[in-house]
Amino acid sequence: MLNDTIAAIATPLGEGGLAVVRVSGPEALAVAGRCFAPAGRNNLSPAAAASHTVHFGHIVRDGQKLDEVLLTVLRAPRTMTREDVVEISCHGGLLPAKLVLDTLLSQGARLAHPGEFTQRAFLNGRIDLTQAEAVNDLIHSRTELALAMASEQLSGKLSRLINQMRDRLLGLMAQVEAHIDFPEEDIAPQTREQLLRELSESTAQMERLLETAREGRILRQGISVAIIGLPNAGKSSLLNQLLGFDRAIISPQAGTTRDTIEVFANLRGLPLLLTDTAGLREAADPIEQEGVRRSLEALARADLVLQVVDASQNRAASADPPLPGLKGKARIRILNKIDLPGAHLEFEPDGIPTIPVSCQTGQGIEALKEAIKKLVWAGGVAAEMLEVMINSRHQELLAKARQSAHAAAAGLQDALPLELAAMDLRRAINFLGEIVGKTITEDLLDSIFSQFCIGK
Ligand SMILES: Nc1nc2c(ncn2[C@@H]2O[C@H](COP(=O)(O)OP(=O)(O)O)[C@@H](O)[C@H]2O)c(=O)[nH]1
Ligand SMILES: [Mg+2]
Numbered sequence: 001m002l003n004d005t006i007a008a009i010a011t012p013l014g015e016g017g018l019a020v021v022r023v024s025g026p027e028a029l030a031v032a033g034r035c036f037a038p039a040g041r042n043n044l045s046p047a048a049a050a051s052h053t054v055h056f057g058h059i060v061r062d063g064q065k066l067d068e069v070l071l072t073v074l075r076a077p078r079t080m081t082r083e084d085v086v087e088i089s090c091h092g093g094l095l096p097a098k099l100v101l102d103t104l105l106s107q108g109a110r111l112a113h114p115g116e117f118t119q120r121a122f123l124n125g126r127i128d129l130t131q132a133e134a135v136n137d138l139i140h141s142r143t144e145l146a147l148a149m150a151s152e153q154l155s156g157k158l159s160r161l162i163n164q165m166r167d168r169l170l171g172l173m174a175q176v177e178a179h180i181d182f183p184e185e186d187i188a189p190q191t192r193e194q195l196l197r198e199l200s201e202s203t204a205q206m207e208r209l210l211e212t213a214r215e216g217r218i219l220r221q222g223i224s225v226a227i228i229g230l231p232n233a234g235k236s237s238l239l240n241q242l243l244g245f246d247r248a249i250i251s252p253q254a255g256t257t258r259d260t261i262e263v264f265a266n267l268r269g270l271p272l273l274l275t276d277t278a279g280l281r282e283a284a285d286p287i288e289q290e291g292v293r294r295s296l297e298a299l300a301r302a303d304l305v306l307q308v309v310d311a312s313q314n315r316a317a318s319a320d321p322p323l324p325g326l327k328g329k330a331r332i333r334i335l336n337k338i339d340l341p342g343a344h345l346e347f348e349p350d351g352i353p354t355i356p357v358s359c360q361t362g363q364g365i366e367a368l369k370e371a372i373k374k375l376v377w378a379g380g381v382a383a384e385m386l387e388v389m390i391n392s393r394h395q396e397l398l399a400k401a402r403q404s405a406h407a408a409a410a411g412l413q414d415a416l417p418l419e420l421a422a423m424d425l426r427r428a429i430n431f432l433g434e435i436v437g438k439t440i441t442e443d444l445l446d447s448i449f450s451q452f453c454i455g456k
Contacts, residue, residue: 046086
């Protein structure tokens, strides 16, 4: 599979100043050489050029110059894939890049599958699986915080942690197996104690890592936030305040927002998917009825609800809407329009964080952002969690590893045959190995790399 040469456009499809076409594999230099006519004084063919050098020339096909390009020669092993790589910078826009790619394909390269470059980097041992996944995270990160986390993972921080855990369990398993081999020497009580202590330290470490899953999911996927409330409470005004620009139409006329509006906002590194909704009321107008139905849907989907209350209205009107969907949802109550005379700020204390704001003057908005952050990062992980954050695949395997380690400990504790503990340890070791890709299956590779787009 790795002895063919692959090529793909590595930059996004669309118009731009430049596009890059990437070639990787044993024939990369030869294939590029058949498509490239060097120009200028230093006119070396790619195969004759030194590694990590850039060459000016043309892509030619059937004697015809297709595009003026810069061609970079990168020789194995100091390349992204550890294979010979050629990167061709051609003119941006769909057509030039496609012509260059077609020429390469006509001269012996094969079109790369999605993620195949990264997959080769993995298969050739340059990066492990968690690092390969980080490449995807890096490309898809939407806030600086998510980006910082992805680059930590790309640098191998998570891999090192997992490998340390795995090595530790390997050591424990070796000790247990030594006793199996010499059955006449029964395991000494101190040795058993020692093994159990080390095992419990290992599982505690797995627990800590498992706890980063929630934050990892938040940073990768964002959290969905529904802004709800009665008509005219100031929901659309709040959306605009949180965004920092005017996205939704604001009007004193009740029932202005009829459809739900979804936008992405970056709240100090926290990716939010905000949904502004139609005001919740008994509507006569069928369009508004549909809007209300969608509001309730958004409410049901939300991880967090921002409930906007008009504090200048009398208390009865601003009381909590009797919505079944609100039950058990993380919620912040926002008392809006505190700039108006007669706005009352007090609310029955009921454990729901309540923030007074004015979406007109911006007063209280910073406090609201703080409250959102606090609620989402419950436990205040911020700085520490940047170290590592596992994804759902890691989470699943880590939970299995922890379970096996627990089983091993229980077996040792109850003085069951040592073979059983050794088997459980072996299982835990394999689960950890699967996280970094030490034990892999074809299916696993497919499921990970198919999430990539072509050219990566
Ligand atoms: N004085 C004052 N008016 C506000 C405030 N927030 C919103 N409004 C006004 O309230 C009306 C309804 O606002 P809008 O955001 O459209 O409410 P929605 O129906 O809940 O989306 C508009 O006239 C806004 O200008 C506020 O904090 N203070
Ligand atoms: Mg509105």
